[in-house]
Structure formats: structure tokens, C-alpha cells
Amino acid sequence: MTAHPKTAMVLAAGLGKRMRPITDTMPKPLVKISGKTLLDWGLDSLAEAGVTKAVVNVHYFPGQIVSHVAGRDAPKVVISDESEALLDSAGGIVHALPELGERPFYIVNADTFWIDAGSPNLARLALAWDATKMDILLMLADIKSATGHSGGTDFLMAPDGALRRSKGDPAGLVYAGAAIVHPRLFRDAPAGPHSLNGYFDAAIATGRLFGMAMQGHWITVGTPDAIPLAEAAVAAALAQSPSAPAELTSAPTELK
Template sequence: MHTQPPALLLAAGRGERMRPLTDHMPKPLLSVQGRPLLEWHLRALAQAGVDRVVINTAWLGEQIEARFSSGFGLQGAQDQREQLSILYSHEGRDFGRALETGGGIARALPRLGPLFWLAAGDVFAPDFRFEAEAARRFRQGDALAHLWLVENPAHNARGDFGLSDQGLALNLPADDARPRYTYSTIALLRAELFAAPWCDIPAGNPEGLAAPLAPLLRRAMDAGRVTAELYRGRWTDVGTPERLAALNAHAAG
């Protein structure tokens, strides 16, 4: 079995659109089909042989650490490959706010190393597999990022990025008629993406600079350094109470 890189799960957001559900609970702890949303990713990562996860937190982040503590194991797991150690990057405690996706990743990098999985803690993708073979292929190539894209949901009908026949993610101009797809928030990334010339945040983000991820990806796309593929399994950005209720009603049915 190929050695799996660590993973970063993004769990720092305020979840404004989920209010009032997120007034007293962080969105990644909301229950989806009987489990906290974040736990679906943790289970998939453990099953895939990932042994170390970093979770970034801000809003009510102490609840996330209280829920998962320093480790996660599959029930009945007899194999160390099914045991996750969990570290935290506490943006709220350190800076009083979330650092956005790019700033949060830059802050967590010292705990991750040169290559890592990324997923957002508020996305439900129960069919996704963090496959060691995908990580092996990524490690052997020179791409700075590999993205999983999905068909556009109603709330993002325009999409985010194009996809070439050669498997390159494309930063399409506004007037380009080629199809765009939505970035699922699941990716493999190299730490190199968060250094010059792609990113100007100092190593480890000691000042807590807030920055989005998309501009870094677009710069790397323009240089032909981002690959992508379509993911056709179940996927929901659990961004509103209505989407959460629909997922839970579907499970109940």
C-alpha cells in the first residue's frame, strides 16, 4: 500500500447562511444522516489509510476539539491504518477570526508537510474515496494542485473552472463559452503553491493574514500546473438549513 499524505479539513467558517443552527454549534458538527458532517470525511480518510489530519478552527472551534479530541478510529478497527491522529490549527484562538481558505492553509502548513489532501468540513461527499493511488500519481507529477470538480449545483450555476481533454483545470475568461464545473473543495495540494511566485504569505502565516485560495489556483492554472477530474458521486455543499434538511429527509425516507 502506498503511504498516504496527511489531510487538512477546513472547519473555521462562521456558517452565516446556516443561522440560527450555527449560532451555538459550528457547521461541521451539524448532524447529517446520523453523524456530524465532519465525521464523514474522518471516516473516509481513516478507511483510506490516512493517519494524520489537521483541522483548522475559528468559530466555536473548541466544540470541534472537544468532540474529536486528538484521534479518531473506526469502530472495531484492528489496523493502525484505520486510526487517525488529529491536530488543530486554531485560527480563532490565535487571531480572533478565520483566515479564509488560503490563509488558513498557509497557517496549517507546518503541520502538514510538502503534499496533502484538502477537504471542506461543510461538504457532504459520502461516496468520495481518498485513494492512495491518486496521491501516488500526484506525487509523481509536477502539478501544484489536483482538483475534483462536480457538475454545477443550482446555487453555483455558472461554475468555477474549465477542464481540458488533457485533464488540466482551466482559468477560463468570462466570455469563454466552454463548460465550467464547480470545485468540490476536495483536492491534493503541494505546499509549494503557498510560496512565491504563487503566494506572498510568509511561511506559516505568522501574522494571520486572511486570503482566499482561488487566486492562487488561477495563477497556477495559467501556468498549466493544476490538474483536475470530474467526481460524479453524491455531493452537497451543506450551506443552508434547507439543504441540510433535504439530506436528512432523504435519509429518513
């Protein structure tokens, strides 16, 4: 049985321009939804999945994120500093590779999260991972079980989990901002800014991009008016999920 990843990359360096004016004074990952920062939603899911080290990249108001995670032990947070220049999703990962190690690791976006229904989704993702046939395994959401998503679908999934671009096909699924990747993917990667999307397409071309449909409710928060919708979705999902941790509440968001 494949061991669950013990390291993770949390992409938290973005500017959060669509979240203004809230992000005029704070980074988007520290916006709170139901009393918990977006960043902590992701880090808590990683801790539950057994991750012991999470690399968090920072660029915009980096000191606020550094201070916020300073006392965290589960997972232990290592900061990847992009203060001088944003490196985009893949560039940020390449920059952090020395901390991520030589084994497969999770990638989690810091502006999306989910409420599990049943087994934790990151644990399910690890069980679905097969390094012999995959370079990337994406967690995918049904658009009907999503809040805050304004676009179409991203991928069509074959019966064996293999993915291809959906080009908006309603039968497709949405990338839910969590994945497992093998570091060999970045062996010859450039050091500058570039996106993960190119790696998704390269893996499709070689038949090595796979997906897993998540269980539960997926939430993305792009603009200030999405916050109350997200909090309502959290409350509704928790009410339907007896396995959800009891400490999660629908407390008012703090924007200070």
C-alpha cells in the same frame, strides 16, 4: 507509483452565517446530515484514503470541535487554532504547514461531502496526482450529480485534466471541496488571511492546475433548508451504491 498522502488539511474555521439560526449555538462542521456531522463525513473519507493525520482549523465555537474530535484515532486530529483571527482558506493552510509536512497533502472543506460510487474518490485523486506536472489537483463534480449547489460551474477540464476557469460555462465542472496540493505552493506565502483562489489562478497561469472528475454524488449544505435535501440525496445515493459502508443511514438530523 506515487504514495498516497498521509496528511490532510480540513478547513473548518468558517462562521457558517448562512446556516443561522442553527449556527447561533454551534459551528457548521458539527451540523449533522443523516446522523453524521459534516466534519465526520470528511474525516471518515480521509481515514478510508489512508490519511493518518488531519489538521483541523478552528475559529467559531472552537471548543465544540476540539471536544468532538478529541477521541478520534483514524485519522488522528491536530487542531490549528485560529481563535484570534480567521485566516481564510489559504491563510489557514499556511498557518498549519508545520503540521502538514513536506509531502503533498489533501485539502478538504468541512461543509461538503460525497457518496462514492465504486473506488473511493480520494484514492482515485491520489492515483491521478503527478507532482512533476501538478501543483494542485482538484476533485470536481458534475453539476447534474450535485445537491445543494446554487451557483454555476467553476472549471473547464481539458482531455489531459488541465483546468481553466469556466466562467459559468454549462460544460464545466464544480470544485467539490477536495484537492491534493504540494506544499511548495506556499513557500513564499504571506502569513495573513488570504484565499486559495489566487493559488488556483497562479497554477492555471503556469499550466499546473489539474482536475479529476469524481464518481458518485456530491453534496453541499449551505442553509438550514438544504439539510432535508442533503439527507434525501444521501439516502438515494446509498441505495444506488452497493459499495457504500453499511453503517451509513438516513437517520434524522440532530440540531441540538
